[in-house]
Amino acid sequence: MTVDVVQALSRLLSAESLVTDPDVLQAHRNDQAEWAPAGMPCALARPATTSEVRAVLDVARTLRVPVVARGAGSGLSGGANASDGCIVLSLLRMNRVLEVDRRGMLAVVQPGALNAAVKAAAAEHGLWYAPDPASWEFSTIGGNLATNAGGLCCVKYGVTGDAVLGLEVVLADGSVVRTGGRTVKNVAGYDLTRLFVGSEGTLGIITEATLRLRPRPPKATTLLAAFPTLVGAGKAVCDIMGTTRPSLLELMDRTTVRAVEAWKPMGLDVEAAALLLARSDAGGAQGEEEVGVMAAACERAGATFVMNTADEAEGELLMGARRFAYPALEQQGATLLDDVGVPLSRIPELLAAVEHIAAQRGVRIGTFGHAGDGNMHPTVVFDRNDLDAMTRAKQAFDDILHAALDLGGTITGEHGVGSLKRGFLPAQLGSESLHLHRTLKQALDPLGILNPGKLL
Amino acid sequence: MTVDVVQALSRLLSAESLVTDPDVLQAHRNDQAEWAPAGMPCALARPATTSEVRAVLDVARTLRVPVVARGAGSGLSGGANASDGCIVLSLLRMNRVLEVDRRGMLAVVQPGALNAAVKAAAAEHGLWYAPDPASWEFSTIGGNLATNAGGLCCVKYGVTGDAVLGLEVVLADGSVVRTGGRTVKNVAGYDLTRLFVGSEGTLGIITEATLRLRPRPPKATTLLAAFPTLVGAGKAVCDIMGTTRPSLLELMDRTTVRAVEAWKPMGLDVEAAALLLARSDAGGAQGEEEVGVMAAACERAGATFVMNTADEAEGELLMGARRFAYPALEQQGATLLDDVGVPLSRIPELLAAVEHIAAQRGVRIGTFGHAGDGNMHPTVVFDRNDLDAMTRAKQAFDDILHAALDLGGTITGEHGVGSLKRGFLPAQLGSESLHLHRTLKQALDPLGILNPGKLL
Numbered sequence A, B: 001m002t003v004d005v006v007q008a009l010s011r012l013l014s015a016e017s018l019v020t021d022p023d024v025l026q027a028h029r030n031d032q033a034e035w036a037p038a039g040m041p042c043a044l045a046r047p048a049t050t051s052e053v054r055a056v057l058d059v060a061r062t063l064r065v066p067v068v069a070r071g072a073g074s075g076l077s078g079g080a081n082a083s084d085g086c087i088v089l090s091l092l093r094m095n096r097v098l099e100v101d102r103r104g105m106l107a108v109v110q111p112g113a114l115n116a117a118v119k120a121a122a123a124e125h126g127l128w129y130a131p132d133p134a135s136w137e138f139s140t141i142g143g144n145l146a147t148n149a150g151g152l153c154c155v156k157y158g159v160t161g162d163a164v165l166g167l168e169v170v171l172a173d174g175s176v177v178r179t180g181g182r183t184v185k186n187v188a189g190y191d192l193t194r195l196f197v198g199s200e201g202t203l204g205i206i207t208e209a210t211l212r213l214r215p216r217p218p219k220a221t222t223l224l225a226a227f228p229t230l231v232g233a234g235k236a237v238c239d240i241m242g243t244t245r246p247s248l249l250e251l252m253d254r255t256t257v258r259a260v261e262a263w264k265p266m267g268l269d270v271e272a273a274a275l276l277l278a279r280s281d282a283g284g285a286q287g288e289e290e291v292g293v294m295a296a297a298c299e300r301a302g303a304t305f306v307m308n309t310a311d312e313a314e315g316e317l318l319m320g321a322r323r324f325a326y327p328a329l330e331q332q333g334a335t336l337l338d339d340v341g342v343p344l345s346r347i348p349e350l351l352a353a354v355e356h357i358a359a360q361r362g363v364r365i366g367t368f369g370h371a372g373d374g375n376m377h378p379t380v381v382f383d384r385n386d387l388d389a390m391t392r393a394k395q396a397f398d399d400i401l402h403a404a405l406d407l408g409g410t411i412t413g414e415h416g417v418g419s420l421k422r423g424f425l426p427a428q429l430g431s432e433s434l435h436l437h438r439t440l441k442q443a444l445d446p447l448g449i450l451n452p453g454k455l456l
Helices: A002-012 A022-027 A050-063 A115-124 A141-147 A192-196 A230-243 A254-263 A284-300 A312-323 A325-330 A344-361 A387-406 A422-429 A431-444 B002-012 B022-027 B050-063 B115-124 B141-147 B192-196 B230-243 B254-263 B284-300 B312-323 B325-330 B344-361 B387-406 B422-429 B431-444
Strands: A043-045 A067-070 A087-090 A097-101 A106-109 A164-170 A176-180 A205-212 A221-227 A248-253 A274-280 A305-309 A334-337 A364-370 A375-382 B043-045 B067-070 B087-090 B097-101 B106-109 B164-170 B176-180 B205-212 B221-227 B248-253 B274-280 B305-309 B334-337 B364-370 B375-382
Touching: A002 A043, A002 A050, A022 A043, A050 A067, A050 A087, A050 A164, A050 A205, A067 A141, A097 A115, A106 A115, A115 A141, A141 A205, A164 A192, A176 A192, A176 B431, A192 B192, A192 B431, A221 A230, A221 A284, A221 A312, A230 A248, A230 A274, A230 A284, A230 A344, A248 A254, A248 A312, A248 A344, A254 A274, A254 A325, A254 A364, A274 A284, A274 A312, A284 A305, A284 B284, A305 A312, A312 A325, A325 A334, A325 A364, A325 A375, A334 A387, A344 A364, A344 A375, A344 A387, A375 A387, A387 A422, A422 A431, A431 B176, A431 B192, A431 B431, B002 B043, B002 B050, B022 B043, B050 B067, B050 B087, B050 B164, B050 B205, B067 B141, B097 B115, B106 B115, B115 B141, B141 B205, B164 B192, B176 B192, B221 B230, B221 B284, B221 B312, B230 B248, B230 B274, B230 B284, B230 B344, B248 B254, B248 B312, B248 B344, B254 B274, B254 B325, B254 B364, B274 B284, B274 B312, B284 B305, B305 B312, B312 B325, B325 B334, B325 B364, B325 B375, B334 B387, B344 B364, B344 B375, B344 B387, B375 B387, B387 B422, B422 B431
Parallel strands: A043 A087, A067 A087, B043 B087, B067 B087
Antiparallel strands: A097 A106, A106 A205, A164 A176, A164 A205, A221 A274, A221 A305, A248 A274, A248 A364, A334 A375, A364 A375, B097 B106, B106 B205, B164 B176, B164 B205, B221 B274, B221 B305, B248 B274, B248 B364, B334 B375, B364 B375
8 A cells, every 4th residue: 555655656746755764754743742643654745836735635535545734843733643654745845935015915925934934025025924823933834824823913913814815725636726815805705715724734735825914013012010819810811901902912820930930030920820921012102001001900900010111122031931931841841731712701710720720630730821812821741751640641631621611712722623632622612513514524525535533 | 385485484483483474575685786686585584593593494494495594684795685485584683782791802692783783782891893894883793794794994903704703503404503612712623603704694594693892992093195196096005004004094086086075065185086094093192103104105105185183073074075985976876886806006906997997888987995905896876767878887897897806806805796796706716616615515505595596
């Protein structure tokens, strides 16, 4: 079978586009998810063109071989993990920014382009590609699209899907479909663009994207506040979101702050229950006014410390605390990074539930994340060499998903379902929605060749 | 057949929920589209609950009868027009705002609620439901969702779909599906919410929507500028969008301005090739600064007149000119209102094409619309009693669609395809995309009972 697949691929792909070296295959089995299962691919296809992508799907369809698309492999849910005998389809060679239309305020890019490259290309024309997942420096646009990646700025500017005007997609049947277009508004037909965005490679392979660019925002004013209680921090989040438009609103709990202080001492308040970091990019006097509104909300909610700065370098220093959150927790052991979302009003309940789970399971959990969107990353820290600790960590991870669902939330706000959370999807969706998902999958990929075992 | 359908419905619906009075049926045949064909329904169902909606679909499925959902009937593409023998499904009785969650910043509403009612309910809690189609005072949320309606504020705040967190939908098979949820970010599964939004009643019946609310923006500063050339106005639009974030950016051409002046004299410049109306709602000093940036862009682009005001009453007066655009054109004859979109950079070309079409077809066309989104409404004015004029008007309407497509645009930016533009959809989508649309339609509605003959 493997021989057949490789032979068939070699007939249709250039030599450069096909790799069977076992070491290379080994390196393309996984994304960055802990514990998500990964099989052994039979081949790595590295197409340079849409035609080559189509050729890969033709082989897969003919020989009934799974195709697992991947970008930089920086995913956190196992969405890009290989299944046994699959073809891994790397889009990394299709990495060009094909066009930046300054007056039209859009960019046309290939899926393998790094998010950072798109930002840079936009900046050359004085424009801005907004979506900023934490991985923006090393993740690809294709991966961002596949997971509908979020980030910090989405509290004001939306997620990846909000920045997509159109796509080129190769379907399981080998047809090449264009969705959307180059206009900001477009209601001609179904919103196929949004159907493919976030579908984790299970409905088609995105080979080109037309992305919306924006004017670069003015310089930001940054605020830091410390709270003696989680409830107080949660109240401040609701108040801020209900009265103004922060360009960023992040939370770190005590465990996270202590991890940061242990690794990169910055003089943060390690006794506070939570810190909030917020920004306004309204600019000038209005930026200061917005931050003033935020500061007042923090004080009303019982903050013991509030400071802000319009100095960009100082603002970046403060942001460092948030950027160090995950790597600081990683210093303390193996980590299981969760990605749950709850309605804005229920953040304090989520944080309390996580504390309870940590105590009950006897594990350490640092929680940080995008408070302004209700999207938090409780991160279980454990000793990888302690089997019992690993088991309890995994239980705590699952408990957090249940807690989010109990609060009317979601098992994934921005990382995707992948294989890691597949078992939890039915509990969130319900049987009717799950059935509809399967109907769509069946309609678009009747042979089940596209990333089987992921998402659904 | 009609007897069977009515009998079957009467067994499942309350007396109040079923109407067969011919005069009432007659009044429910049409939306507001000119010349879109309309058949005669066999019954009007006015369900009060999701269960009753389901019952209607059960009857439709069993007896293979088309179901045409409608809200206020204010649509402009014939999307809600009856087909012969169909059941018209009015959602007007399901018109409650079920919940406003102030801290969670969301509202849960039934489809028959007016957009205005949702805005009012949000305002009671100090919040804002942003989407503002021109019909907001009399159109329903259900209709807004079915067409993914736009409006004036979407240049900054997005279209209807951008304000939807989740839906309850009754499918053709009678199952009731919940999509999305109550969180701002959610990537658990396919984006089914966006699949139903804009699907014009062809994939399911929306029976509930969870809508995102926002803080009320600060008071707006309004700008008016007059341009001697269309190219100059188009350049100003690009410059403004490329440098700042207007909360509204509207254009009116000379024909439209003259119609407004003829109907409601305001002292507008009737010699200008185009007027631009823009707003910043950044508030305070920043609002004035943003409007200053816009004013400078207008002057650079050759504006002969630029003024702005932070006075709200005066701002509303200026906005009146834009609000009067369509009714003023209606004073001059029958109208065919188009709704095309082009990439931002191509607005001048679209306007020039429309002028050319007007001259060639010997018709009057007033063009106005949402310049900041590239979404324009060229409106053909003609004498309804002159058959030749009607023919030329229809030809001009079609020419405008072709012109938009030639410019890389869309045949509909916010009104929908309905039956009016159905014939043009293949030219925009291409055969592969059209096939995919049909595959989805077939998967969700295999018997074709949901609004057949619309969109696809």
